[in-house]
Amino acid sequence: MMKIVMNKIKAFKALCESMSAIVSQTRMKVDPQKGFNMETMDGSHICLIAAKYAKEDLDDFQCDQSYELGLNFEDLVKIGKRLDVAKDSITLTYDPSGPKELKINVTREASKKSREFVIGLVDIETEEINLQSLESMEFDVKATFSNHNFYEAVKDAEIYSEVIVIKSNHNGLTLGAEGTMGRTSQNYNQDELKDFHYEASTEGTFAIQFLKSILESGNINGSKEGKSESSDSDFTLYLKSESPIKWVVKILDHSELLYFLAPRVEEDENITYEDDNIKVVTPKTIKNVQWIDESKVKEVFGKAEEIEAIEGVIAHLANQKEELVMRKEAAKKEDNFDLALQMVNEINAVVKQINTHQAKQSELEKTILA
Numbered sequence: 001m002m003k004i005v006m007n008k009i010k011a012f013k014a015l016c017e018s019m020s021a022i023v024s025q026t027r028m029k030v031d032p033q034k035g036f037n038m039e040t041m042d043g044s045h046i047c048l049i050a051a052k053y054a055k056e057d058l059d060d061f062q063c064d065q066s067y068e069l070g071l072n073f074e075d076l077v078k079i080g081k082r083l084d085v086a087k088d089s090i091t092l093t094y095d096p097s098g099p100k101e102l103k104i105n106v107t108r109e110a111s112k113k114s115r116e117f118v119i120g121l122v123d124i125e126t127e128e129i130n131l132q133s134l135e136s137m138e139f140d141v142k143a144t145f146s147n148h149n150f151y152e153a154v155k156d157a158e159i160y161s162e163v164i165v166i167k168s169n170h171n172g173l174t175l176g177a178e179g180t181m182g183r184t185s186q187n188y189n190q191d192e193l194k195d196f197h198y199e200a201s202t203e204g205t206f207a208i209q210f211l212k213s214i215l216e217s218g219n220i221n222g223s224k225e226g227k228s229e230s231s232d233s234d235f236t237l238y239l240k241s242e243s244p245i246k247w248v249v250k251i252l253d254h255s256e257l258l259y260f261l262a263p264r265v266e267e268d269e270n271i272t273y274e275d276d277n278i279k280v281v282t283p284k285t286i287k288n289v290q291w292i293d294e295s296k297v298k299e300v301f302g303k304a305e306e307i308e309a310i311e312g313v314i315a316h317l318a319n320q321k322e323e324l325v326m327r328k329e330a331a332k333k334e335d336n337f338d339l340a341l342q343m344v345n346e347i348n349a350v351v352k353q354i355n356t357h358q359a360k361q362s363e364l365e366k367t368i369l370a
Helices: 010-020 073-080 131-135 147-158 208-221 294-333 337-369
Strands: 002-006 025-031 035-041 047-054 060-063 067-072 088-094 101-108 114-120 141-146 163-169 172-179 182-189 195-198 202-207 234-239 245-251 255-261
Touching: 010 035, 010 047, 010 073, 010 208, 010 255, 067 073, 073 114, 141 147, 141 172, 147 163, 147 172, 147 182, 147 208, 147 234, 163 208, 163 234, 202 208, 208 255, 294 337
Parallel strands: none
Antiparallel strands: 002 060, 002 088, 025 035, 025 067, 035 047, 047 255, 088 101, 101 114, 141 195, 141 234, 163 172, 163 202, 172 182, 234 245, 245 255
């Protein structure tokens, strides 16, 4: 049996809204000793989110064993819209001996009446997240920002590109973007940051669409879309080149919301294959494999270049799919179901193209290693 009471529901409601901007479902993991986590990853595996709600921030917490509940954010957000964060308290209960459902009991201050919402649990098909491993990652830079300042830099970068480049050195951070119309950048020196620890210079490129959604987490402690400069809207970035960015937002006194956002990586120019006979075969190094006859070299070289071209097409289609998925989710939030259906059809068409190119790539790889 599990029972969770929250009198301060503003943070929990905003947390669900923030996470729903990126993902549709989550695993709620309940630990009798610690509280509960809500962990999930977006479909493109670019952004991982983990909300860690500490036992100390709950007004009542009873749990006889560990539980893992699959929740739909759309259900939680709809119920959240029916709550008054200034007056309502909620109680979450789950009985493993009963139906697969979560009960949400709502009580209002100075009122004897209560309301009950029941939502069915869902089966989460995504793979298990090793959050402990991610949290143990070492980073070269730690910087604490005002949510407002970062939001403004992202909005400026969006004028020029779909991605923003974040660089750091011993002096501080630079956020910038460039495109066909020009470029923009903003520098943040150490004295402009609320906290800054530096070990080595870093550089990474990140999708602006995800960063905008992440910045909505500023709402958790009362700000709106990064427009508040209060201390409540501070967050901390952890940076390392060629690694995900770690983004931490404090919730209440002991809890936190974590994002891990993968960088946008350019396709590698080299293509490497390994088996008993061919250790390295790439357009750049194939001339060094002396024991393959000249005709074989030309054949493998040509196929390797064709695979490289196919991988470029697949990467482009994957980015196109990512954008369509975000447009679909935005349409659903606006109740524009005709547009959402159109996006679904376009996504299916792109997936079909990806599958076709991947099959061709696989066949070419088999002939090279034959």
